[in-house]
Amino acid sequence: xxxxxxRRITPFVWLLSAVAVLFTLTFGVSIGAVSLPALTVWSEIxxxxxxxxSNSTSSESTIIWQLRLPRVLLAFVVGAMxxxxxxxxxxxxxxxxxxxxxxxxxxGAGLGATVAIFNGSGGNRLVLPLAAFxxxxxxxxxxxxxxxxxxxGRSSTALVLAGVAVASLLTAIQTLLQQQNTDKIREIxxxxxxxxxxxxxxxxxxxxxxxxxxxxxxxRYRRVLDVFAVGDEEALTMGLPVARARGAIIVAASLGxxxxxxxxxLIGFVGIIVPHILRLIVGNSYRILLPLSVVYxxxxxxxxxxxxxxxxxxxxxxxxxxxxxxxxPFFLFVLGTSKNGNVS
Amino acid sequence: xxxxxxxxxxxxxxxxxxxxxxxxxISVGQWVCIIGPNGAGKSSLxxxxxxxxxSSGELxxxxxxxxxxxxxxxxxxxxxxxxxxxxxxxxxxFDYVLLGRTAHLKMxxxxxxxxxxxxxxxxxxxxxxxxIDRDVATLSGGERQRVAIARALAQASPIILLDEPTTALDVxxxxxxxxxxxxxxxxxxxxxxxxxxxxxxxxxxPDRLMLLAEGSVVVSGTAETVLTPxxxxxxxxxxxxxxxxxxxxxxxxxxxx
Numbered sequence: 001x002x003x004x005x006x007r008r009i010t011p012f013v014w015l016l017s018a019v020a021v022l023f024t025l026t027f028g029v030s031i032g033a034v035s036l037p038a039l040t041v042w043s044e045i046x047x048x049x050x051x052x053x054s055n056s057t058s059s060e061s062t063i064i065w066q067l068r069l070p071r072v073l074l075a076f077v078v079g080a081m082x083x084x085x086x087x088x089x090x091x092x093x094x095x096x097x098x099x100x101x102x103x104x105x106x107x108g109a110g111l112g113a114t115v116a117i118f119n120g121s122g123g124n125r126l127v128l129p130l131a132a133f134x135x136x137x138x139x140x141x142x143x144x145x146x147x148x149x150x151x152x153g154r155s156s157t158a159l160v161l162a163g164v165a166v167a168s169l170l171t172a173i174q175t176l177l178q179q180q181n182t183d184k185i186r187e188i189x190x191x192x193x194x195x196x197x198x199x200x201x202x203x204x205x206x207x208x209x210x211x212x213x214x215x216x217x218x219x220r221y222r223r224v225l226d227v228f229a230v231g232d233e234e235a236l237t238m239g240l241p242v243a244r245a246r247g248a249i250i251v252a253a254s255l256g257x258x259x260x261x262x263x264x265x266l267i268g269f270v271g272i273i274v275p276h277i278l279r280l281i282v283g284n285s286y287r288i289l290l291p292l293s294v295v296y297x298x299x300x301x302x303x304x305x306x307x308x309x310x311x312x313x314x315x316x317x318x319x320x321x322x323x324x325x326x327x328x329p330f331f332l333f334v335l336g337t338s339k340n341g342n343v344s
Numbered sequence: 345x346x347x348x349x350x351x352x353x354x355x356x357x358x359x360x361x362x363x364x365x366x367x368x369x370i371s372v373g374q375w376v377c378i379i380g381p382n383g384a385g386k387s388s389l390x391x392x393x394x395x396x397x398x399s400s401g402e403l404x405x406x407x408x409x410x411x412x413x414x415x416x417x418x419x420x421x422x423x424x425x426x427x428x429x430x431x432x433x434x435x436x437x438f439d440y441v442l443l444g445r446t447a448h449l450k451m452x453x454x455x456x457x458x459x460x461x462x463x464x465x466x467x468x469x470x471x472x473x474x475x476i477d478r479d480v481a482t483l484s485g486g487e488r489q490r491v492a493i494a495r496a497l498a499q500a501s502p503i504i505l506l507d508e509p510t511t512a513l514d515v516x517x518x519x520x521x522x523x524x525x526x527x528x529x530x531x532x533x534x535x536x537x538x539x540x541x542x543x544x545x546x547x548x549x550p551d552r553l554m555l556l557a558e559g560s561v562v563v564s565g566t567a568e569t570v571l572t573p574x575x576x577x578x579x580x581x582x583x584x585x586x587x588x589x590x591x592x593x594x595x596x597x598x599x600x601x
Binding site (some may be wrong): 220231 | 453
């Protein structure tokens with residue numbers, strides 16, 4: 001009889017995923033108002049990275065290196081972060097509906113951004129993200145301190161409920177501010193729906209270190225997330241310091257999400273849809289789900305962004321609209337065709 | 345380990361005393377069973393011992409103070425099987441049993457070949473080989489209990505707490521699970537503390553019974569001394585006949601009319 005081993009991702013799936021990533025990134029850079037052949041894309045990238053001779057024209061070079069590549073990579077990094085944060089929250093709260101915004105990140109970031117926009121910093125590429133970032137982390141901090149003191153940190157439900165309350169409160173404040181100043185609503189709305197347009201590498205450079213660290217931390221908790229599956233009480237008696245582990249997961253997921261949201265606004269759906277589609281295909285073990293969420297969350301958002309800028313070109317659709325338009329039917333399709341059909 | 349000593353265990357919940365001044369001493373290889381009417385504090389007592397709910401009082405394993413141990417170290421001494429263990433959908437029996445090794449791993453570590461070997465060993469010892477790839481959520485009640493006990497055995501703790509291990513099971517599975525626990529405590533020198541619902545069954549295997557009422561121990565000792573019609577009438581409010589059978593006292597409820 002063959003001996004069972006712990007769940008892990010097979011080399012075949014890793015290979016498949018690596019190919020999918022390369023293909024998606026190349027595709028994302030190729031497609032746009034001006035279509036570029038994959039070969040040109042790679043020769044340009046190689047010339048920038050390794051100093052080889054590029055066969056692209058100077059305008060192609062600008063499009064690839066200054067416009068599309070940073071945007072595609074930003075989409076990938078943000079998608080990876082949102083999907084892995086959602087996945088980690090679903091695990092630690094044992095709640096299939098958990099998404100990265102569960103503990104109030106979105107409302108906090110929204111309020112921060114609104115305040116910044118009202119103060120005339122809407123166009124400022126440093127102040128707006130910073131305000132959103134601070135708002136997001138402030139909201140999670142508020143949720144965490146309220147939720148913990150409610151039942152002395154013993155119930156994760158208290159934390160989720162505190163998140164709901166904090167989100168409602170901050171959203172109400174945001175709405176109040178908007179009503180005072182209706183001419184900025186359009187600008188706020190654009191932010192809320194998310195956007196990936198960048199001006200070169202700046203945004204990416206600012207958030208990537210945060211996101212990278214957060215993803216690495218979350219990945220290290222992948223076995224712990226499987227332990228959470230038996231519930232807090234049993235996990236505790238099995239030797240898991242439940243409160244401490246959950247705290248670390250929350251810090252990593254919120255910090256990374258806050259960094260992502262600060263630059264791109266609120267992109268919904270990725271954090272729920274990607275992990276659940278993967279669940280239906282590869283099962284419920286976080287040792288597999290979490291790493292794959294990183295990979296396919298990134299791929300999903302790159303593809304969604306390609307659609308966002310091509311469907312109604314030259315007009316761009318908000319990325320948040322696309323993730324929902326694309327994600328919901330696809331999810332329903334996978335749900336309908338899946339054999340095991342269990343999503344929790 | 346040789347003995348586990350509990351002195352003056354107290355559990356308070358919302359200013360109400362749920363478990364009151366419990367003393368208990370158990371050595372490896374012994375089985376103590378806690379009985380008592382609904383709401384007497386049986387489950388709370390086990391949860392307090394497992395560290396799930398806060399309590400006060402002295403908990404000593406040999407010379408070491410349980411209250412000073414980390415979650416991990418405590419779990420290396422004490423394993424716990426819930427009344428209805430949560431069986432996560434989509435998790436294989438093997439993965440579930442392997443979770444029992446958590447106490448022996450650093451939090452962020454993954455299992456070593458030795459941990460996998462222990463899981464395999466426990467699974468084959470409990471005759472669960474044919475279930476190894478099964479989804480735990482699809483198991484029947486008796487299979488779930490066995491798999492949960494396998495997880496506790498993989499934890500390799502000398503003390504196992506079992507909350508109502510047989511309540512949801514029909515008589516065949518009940519016997520199977522109880523025989524298994526009895527065999528394991530003898531062979532592996534495990535101290536078993538369980539709660540139990542069925543009075544007759546509680547007299548069959550355990551060495552000692554503790555009758556709990558309103559949080560306090562009212563009688564303790566052998567099945568014969570605890571399971572008397574008087575005790576049961578007083579604390580359960582039930583009229584019963586007790587017949588002394590060779591395997592233990594048989595408790596039969598009487599009809600009123």
